Amino acid sequence: MAERSFAKEVEQLRLPAGSEFRGEGILAVTKALLQSGVGYVAGYQGSPISHLMDVLADAKEILDELGVHFEASASEATAAATLAASVMYPIRGAVTWKSTVGTNVASDALANLASGGVTGGALVIIGEDYGEGSSIMQERSHAFAMKSQMWLLDPRPNLESIVKAVEDGFELSEASNTPVMLEMRIRSCHVHGRFTTRENRRPAFSLADALENPRRDTGRIVLPPASFAHEHEKVRDRWPAAVKFIRERKLNEFFDGDDAHADLGLILQGGLYNGVIRALQLLGLADAFGNSRIPLYVMNVTYPVIDDEVLAFCATKRAVLLLEEGQPDYIEQNLNTILRRSGVTTALCGKDVLPMAGEYTTQVMRDGIEAFLTTHAPRALESSAAVPAQAPTAVPITFHPKVRDLAAVVPPRPAGFCTGCPERPIFAAMKLAQAELGEHHISCDIGCHLFSILPPFNLGATTMGYGLGAASSSAFNVKSGKRSISVMGDGGFWHNGLTSGIANAVFNKNDGVIVIVDNFYSSATGGQDIPSSRADNPNRATKHPIEAAIRGAGVQWVRTIDRTYDVARVRDTLEEALTTSTDGPKVIIAQSECMLNKQRRVKPLFNKAVKAGERVVKERFGVDPDVCSGDHACIRLSGCPSLSVKDSGDPLKEDPVAHVDNSCVGCGNCGEVAEAAVLCPSFYRADIIHNPTAADRIKARVRGAVIGWLQRRRAARLARHAL
Numbered sequence: 001m002a003e004r005s006f007a008k009e010v011e012q013l014r015l016p017a018g019s020e021f022r023g024e025g026i027l028a029v030t031k032a033l034l035q036s037g038v039g040y041v042a043g044y045q046g047s048p049i050s051h052l053m054d055v056l057a058d059a060k061e062i063l064d065e066l067g068v069h070f071e072a073s074a075s076e077a078t079a080a081a082t083l084a085a086s087v088m089y090p091i092r093g094a095v096t097w098k099s100t101v102g103t104n105v106a107s108d109a110l111a112n113l114a115s116g117g118v119t120g121g122a123l124v125i126i127g128e129d130y131g132e133g134s135s136i137m138q139e140r141s142h143a144f145a146m147k148s149q150m151w152l153l154d155p156r157p158n159l160e161s162i163v164k165a166v167e168d169g170f171e172l173s174e175a176s177n178t179p180v181m182l183e184m185r186i187r188s189c190h191v192h193g194r195f196t197t198r199e200n201r202r203p204a205f206s207l208a209d210a211l212e213n214p215r216r217d218t219g220r221i222v223l224p225p226a227s228f229a230h231e232h233e234k235v236r237d238r239w240p241a242a243v244k245f246i247r248e249r250k251l252n253e254f255f256d257g258d259d260a261h262a263d264l265g266l267i268l269q270g271g272l273y274n275g276v277i278r279a280l281q282l283l284g285l286a287d288a289f290g291n292s293r294i295p296l297y298v299m300n301v302t303y304p305v306i307d308d309e310v311l312a313f314c315a316t317k318r319a320v321l322l323l324e325e326g327q328p329d330y331i332e333q334n335l336n337t338i339l340r341r342s343g344v345t346t347a348l349c350g351k352d353v354l355p356m357a358g359e360y361t362t363q364v365m366r367d368g369i370e371a372f373l374t375t376h377a378p379r380a381l382e383s384s385a386a387v388p389a390q391a392p393t394a395v396p397i398t399f400h401p402k403v404r405d406l407a408a409v410v411p412p413r414p415a416g417f418c419t420g421c422p423e424r425p426i427f428a429a430m431k432l433a434q435a436e437l438g439e440h441h442i443s444c445d446i447g448c449h450l451f452s453i454l455p456p457f458n459l460g461a462t463t464m465g466y467g468l469g470a471a472s473s474s475a476f477n478v479k480s481g482k483r484s485i486s487v488m489g490d491g492g493f494w495h496n497g498l499t500s501g502i503a504n505a506v507f508n509k510n511d512g513v514i515v516i517v518d519n520f521y522s523s524a525t526g527g528q529d530i531p532s533s534r535a536d537n538p539n540r541a542t543k544h545p546i547e548a549a550i551r552g553a554g555v556q557w558v559r560t561i562d563r564t565y566d567v568a569r570v571r572d573t574l575e576e577a578l579t580t581s582t583d584g585p586k587v588i589i590a591q592s593e594c595m596l597n598k599q600r601r602v603k604p605l606f607n608k609a610v611k612a613g614e615r616v617v618k619e620r621f622g623v624d625p626d627v628c629s630g631d632h633a634c635i636r637l638s639g640c641p642s643l644s645v646k647d648s649g650d651p652l653k654e655d656p657v658a659h660v661d662n663s664c665v666g667c668g669n670c671g672e673v674a675e676a677a678v679l680c681p682s683f684y685r686a687d688i689i690h691n692p693t694a695a696d697r698i699k700a701r702v703r704g705a706v707i708g709w710l711q712r713r714r715a716a717r718l719a720r721h722a723l
Contacts, residue, residue: 006051010059017199021159025184025191026051028159029125030059032166037201039091039120040069042082044495045525046098047135048189049127053096054526060539066202072528072540075495076102080109083179086120087113087220089210091203092170099126099183100139101446101466105496107144113179114148115230116220117238120205121170122179124150128271130326131359133186138357140326145181145303149234151242152303153251154183156273159193165300168251176242178234183302185271239304246301252309255296261285262295264377265313265320266369267335270300272323272360279366283373283381294380305334311342319347319376321369325360327351347376416451419642420599420665422564422592423517427452427459428637428673429570430485430515437578440485441476445469445497447489447524448594449517456639460487467492470501470514470585477510483578483586484512490546491522494530498549505585506554513577513586518546519594527597534593546589557586564592565669567676595665610690618688619666623658627682630655634680637673658682 006027013031015021021031029052033041041063045053056063056070063070073079079095086093097106103126113122126141145152151172155165162184169180219226246252257264268276276296280286285293297313297320299305314320324331332350339346353375354360354368373380417424426449434440444450444460445468453460464472469488476484488497493516505514520535522528529537531544547560557580559573570590577586609616625648635643635658642664645656660670671683689696 006055006058010055010062013059013062013200015197017197019197020194021197022194023159023192024051025157025159025162025189025193027055028163028193028195029166029184030055031197032163033094034062034066034068034200035163035198036121036167036170037092037203038068038094038123038170039203039205039207040082040085040093041095042071042073042079042093043096043125044073044076044079044098044102045522045528046102046127046129047525048129048186049096049098049125049184050526050528051189052125052127053528057539062200066200067206067208068203069207076106077109080106080113080124083109083113083118083122083124085207085210086118086122086179087116088215088217089120090174090205091120091207091210092123093120094123094125096125097127098136099128099141100144101129101136102126103141103144105466110144110150110179111148112222114150114234115222115227117177117230117233118173118179119177119220121173123166123169123173124179124181125166126181126183127189128183128185131186132361138326140330141181141183142303142326142330143328146330149178149239150303151176151178151180151301152183153180153300154185154270154302155188155300156253156270156298157185157188157191158274159191159195161270161300162188163195168249171249172242172245172251175245176238178238178242183271187274188271242304243306246304247306247308251301252306253296253298253300254313255292255298257295258293261293261377261380263316263318264373264380265295265297265317266292266323267297267299267310267313267320268323269302269325269331270298272325272365273298275360275362275365276323276369278362279369282362282366283370285369285380299331302331305331305338307338307342310335310338311344314339314344314346314348317346319349319372321353321372322348322350323354323360323365323368324350327357329356349376416454416639416641417448418596419640419663420595420667420669421448422519422590422595422667423449423452424638424640425564425567425669425672426515426517426570426590427457428669429567429574429676430459431457431637432567432571432677433574433578437575438482440482440578441473443469443472443484443486445472445486445488445492447492447517448519449487449489452487456636467495467497468500470497470505470510470512473512473514474504474508474510476512477508479511485515485574485578486512487515487517489524490516490518490520490532491524491530493546493549494532498553502550502555502585502587503553509583510585511583513574513588515574516546516550516587516589518589518591519597520591521594521597523594523597527594527600550587550589555585555587557582557584558589559587560589560591562591564590565667565672567669567672571676595667599665613691615693615696616690618690619668620660620664620686620688621666621668621671622660622684622686623670624682624684625649625657625659627680628657629680629682630657631679632658633677634658634670634674634683637677637679638670640670643670 076097083093153165155161169182173180277286277290280292322332329351349372353371442460444463446466462472469486473484473486522530532546533542642661644659646659648657
């Protein structure tokens with residue numbers, strides 16, 4: 001396995017009641033699950049929730065002691081369907097994944113779960129990947145919660161609130177017979193803090209108990225006529241039960257301000273609390289301990305909205321500002337309806353002073369609160385010790401003339417492949433194949449290989465979802481002079497690419513080319529093992545070849561390349577696939593271990609061997625500056641971060657020459673690309689020997705002597721010609 005190890009951190013999960021727990025938000029969630037008596041946990045890795053899966057995997061011994069079942073699911077849909085165990089039985093279950101993409105995948109199972117309802121507490125922990133640090137389309141999970149009527153928790157980003165939200169989430173689910181979504185924003189996942197622990201609990205009703213005493217209630221199964229009754233049950237029974245629980249248990253929080261600002265108020269999503277307090281501090285309206293001078297209503301439950309609480313908060317206010325990150329403005333519309341139907345005249349501001357879309361950073365919220373107060377309470381700003389904001393007339397740094405001139409020459413730095421990534425030579429080979437056969441339509445997929453869309457490769461036209469690379473080319477299954485090319489990773493293949501891509505292509509006799517990038521792990525999500533991983537995993541079955549699954553699905557034309565760094569072979573195989581007369585899908589499996597995970601695995605072993613005095617060899621590559629022509633075609637075809645430029649040192653060679661810096665991991669891709677493209681012979685390989693033997697030293701002396709003699713002879717010849 002190559003994922004990050006939390007073996008040391010998980011020991012905190014054993015802390016007894018009354019202890020102080022210190023750590024990261026993800027670890028606190030795990031402890032809260034155990035304190036809540038969870039019976040089973042499942043999920044699918046993905047930022048910002050990947051570490052939760054890794055923590056649970058490393059905590060297997062502790063989970064086994066408590067009788068908690070954990071498994072890494074094949075997809076988010078699999079994880080969501082796991083919650084079926086809580087439909088008929090009073091077992092608490094939790095699942096986790098990256099949202100909103102994971103929620104989209106799991107939507108069918110979640111909709112059925114929310115329709116029939118649950119008996120045991122069902123908690124869906126979603127990593128809300130929204131904002132400037134996101135890697136996906138910008139959407140909110142709030143819409144799904146509203147659509148299926150699943151209650152949505154968005155706790156304040158501190159460990160005490162997060163742990164309480166987990167425990168309250170299970171109880172809320174049981175009180176209302178409804179699955180609950182716990183929204184863990186990026187910063188909540190990685191926030192550090194402390195809380196006082198409670199005792200871990202074994203499940204009150206175990207999975208083994210359920211198997212020994214099976215239950216069945218057709219009223220919980222989504223089948224007519226029960227399915228028609230479920231909708232009414234949601235509104236008639238479950239919603240009022242949820243509202244009652246939220247109100248009585250005070251899941252939402254009220255913070256009083258001072259008397260001078262009692263007629264104003266801020267309503268905010270719980271996850272925005274830290275940023276709002278910082279924005280108020282910058283305006284001089286909150287102290288260093290986080291005490292706000294303006295009253296706050298913090299919605300740790302953003303769905304359902306509690307009408308009574310909103311009315312009670314707004315009744316004595318002239319104006320309130322709602323801070324709701326993202327669009328559409330679901331909560332703002334809801335609050336307007338509540339206030340106007342009740343005849344409350346309090347002015348409600350929101351997206352009129354805050355952006356409709358985009359992350360609400362501290363600066364964004366500071367400006368929005370300032371605009372709100374300028375209109376409704378200018379004296380609040382006059383009396384505050386605000387930190388001066390940037391003058392409105394100041395020119396943003398991005399518009400500075402020197403920055404504009406630099407941007408015209410230097411392109412923005414995009415995300416890219418790691419140094420030595422085995423996927424880079426695949427796309428270099430694809431560019432070479434297209435140089436010979438012309439441009440082709442290329443469908444991309446989610447994963448590291450998606451970086452091929454960016455410079456220097458500039459390949460790929462679309463990406464439609466994880467494992468959907470081949471499916472994205474389905475419409476192009478027409479007779480033409482060219483074939484479509486689609487790409488998917490090994491993680492996406494096992495996620496759903498085998499059925500939606502490969503099996504679909506076989507069934508519809510698709511004539512396109514499918515490239516499966518097999519780097520041995522689910523690399524983009526942290527290096528977790530998958531069915532085709534080569535690692536020995538004591539808890540999961542690995543070493544299931546992708547080729548066997550593909551041939552089992554009916555593909556006849558399959559080529560497996562076991563070393564992607566052989567650029568010429570990858571290019572030739574691509575050209576064969578694009579020109580062969582064979583009907584049906586053509587599948588190329590390009591295999592090489594993810595370099596990042598390989599280095600995680602190899603470096604400790606290498607350092608240990610060096611320290612032990614063993615002879616070990618490390619390969620490095622370089623560029624001969626005397627041979628390099630300076631045209632930089634190698635960089636345009638490789639893009640490796642370790643392949644850079646430097647001054648040639650020759651006054652007659654003005655262009656900088658290519659240079660390999662010290663981040664090189666010795667993959668050899670730069671030289672392979674140069675050879676396959678017939679660029680130049682300037683690349684060389686050097687073997688660095690640690691703890692050399694006597695034979696190594698003798699060889700080095702002999703080689704040094706020969707090379708020295710040749711250099712002296714060459715220098716003498718040059719001197720004679722100069723005369």
